[in-house]
Amino acid sequence: MHYQTESWGSCMPTRTSMGIEDPLERIERMAxxxxxxxxxxxxxxxxxxxxxxxxxxxxxxxxYELDEDPRGKDLERALMRLLGTSSAVPVVFIGGKLVGAMDRVMASHINGTLVPLLKEAGALWL
Incomplete structure (x- = not known):
């Protein structure tokens, strides 16, 4: 199995006018x-x-493996706030839009809405 994985060591933090990029802004950019x-x-x-x-x-x-990112805990907390849950992973974005955690992704897969989302985002060409 092959995953396209980002190397955290090569990620340079983006600076904002207030310092290091806000975790929610970073998640939005990454997604x-x-x-x-x-x-x-x-x-x-x-x-x-x-x-x-x-x-x-x-x-x-x-x-993005949060346990391999020096600021992964900040991202994990931001994801928990975004989802309104106590568990942050896995979290899936398709086409830059939040799909959700495991339960939402599996529900979308079962009810047939996941494949159209993937096609619309250009991730699947069936």
Missing amino acids: SESAVVIFSISSCCMCHAIKRLFCGMGVNPTV
Whole structure:
């Protein structure tokens, strides 16, 4: 299985007028850079299942492993605020738009709305 994974070591923080980029702004920027973006933790079994789902569909998501990012905890807290939950990962964005956590992604897959989202974002060409 192959994932397109971003290397955190090469990511330079974006500066704003107030200093380091706000975590929510960073998430928004990262989510808009690829058709499918997954925020994950490398040891999380639910994250692994989501990555397998997309790869099994022929989608090559950009995966951000928060446990490999020096500011990953800040991103994780921002994702929890965004979702309104106590668990932040996995979180999926398609076409720059928040789809949600595992439950929302699986519900979309089961009810047939996931594939059209992927096609619209240019991540799937069936």
